Amino acid sequence: MRGSSAGSGARLGCCRGSRLAGSGRAASSSASMAAILLANIYLHYVLDLWARQWRQRHARGDVIIVRYADDSVVGFRMKVQAQQFLVQLQERLARFGLSLNASKTRLIEFGRFAARNRRKRGLGKPETFDFLGFTHCCSTNRSGGFQVLRLTDKKRMRATLLAIRDELKRRRHEPIRVQGQWLTRVVSGYLNYHAVPGNLIRLGGFRSAVCRLWRQALKRRSQRNRLQWSRFGRLADIYIPKPRIAHPYPEERFASRT
Incomplete structure (x- = not known):
């Protein structure tokens, strides 16, 4: 699952428009850095700690969670687990006045068996996702084994x-x-x-x-x-x-x- 959070918590940078920004460029830069730090701490509580607890209580199979600022990728072994996590994550964020960015949130089939499973269903190549400046693709190495190919966005x-x-x-x-x-x-x-x-x-x-x-x-x-x-x-x-x-x-x- 690939997603970005949005909402009041993700807009902590609004303090740039306060009196801090009126004292010059340095003050504006300091306010921006403080806003980013506060947003990261906020999401650590809202998302990271909750996701760790969810994984311990509900996960069956491997669950991988990677977050950078308000951008995150979550990997599941089973589709039903991904769907369950997405619903509960939306509920969790709503409690804090936050929401997922609908244009950047997707459930995709990705990984070692994605290409084979999609061929069986008559579908095309596995979807890709963008994260941290790279487009991540399902690929194979020279020996035919699976690998994640990362290409510049x-x-x-x-x-x-x-x-x-x-x-x-x-x-x-x-x-x-x-x-x-x-x-x-x-x-x-x-x-x-x-x-x-x-x-x-x-x-x-x-x-x-x-x-x-x-x-x-x-x-x-x-x-x-x-x-x-x-x-x-x-x-x-x-x-x-x-x-x-x-x-x-x-x-x-x-x-x-x-």
Whole structure:
């Protein structure tokens, strides 16, 4: 089950509109951080502790719960358990004036046997879900075993590219070296988060898009300067990092070592 909570508790950030925000940018930033912290503490009581208790009392089979801020994913072995949890979660949130975001809450069939079960029923591929900037898909590894494939969320990637394009416009009069150093930091940070196994092709597309945006920005600096790809390619090799796996598979990352 994939869902986001919404309601009065999730809007604790409204304190940004109070007198705290009137004392300047620093005060507004502090208020925002305090609001996020308070919302997280609130949801820990409303959701986390209750979900742990529900799992101990009612769960049959494995139940996996992951929450980040007001975004959460809950996994069940049996569909009936997921349906039961969803109904009781809605009741729990309503007691505190909260509700689930209907547009972001779904029950989907996902996991090791999802593709096989859906084929038997004449259905298509298993559905995917977005969480923490990744689209999670049912996939298989080279040996044919099940694995969760994580791909960069396309919508978020487009938003990042638009932000880079706008910033390059703002920096159009800066020296090429300064622009390149800025792009190095931006692209390196993006890759450090998203460079997980199975995601290199999409990250390669991201790097190519950044290269195109930078070349277009440099060409606009002078109508006479056509900036051939051969010359720009050397600049890109210097300043725009190429994607490499930065995070191992989860079973390797969490394996105990002696």
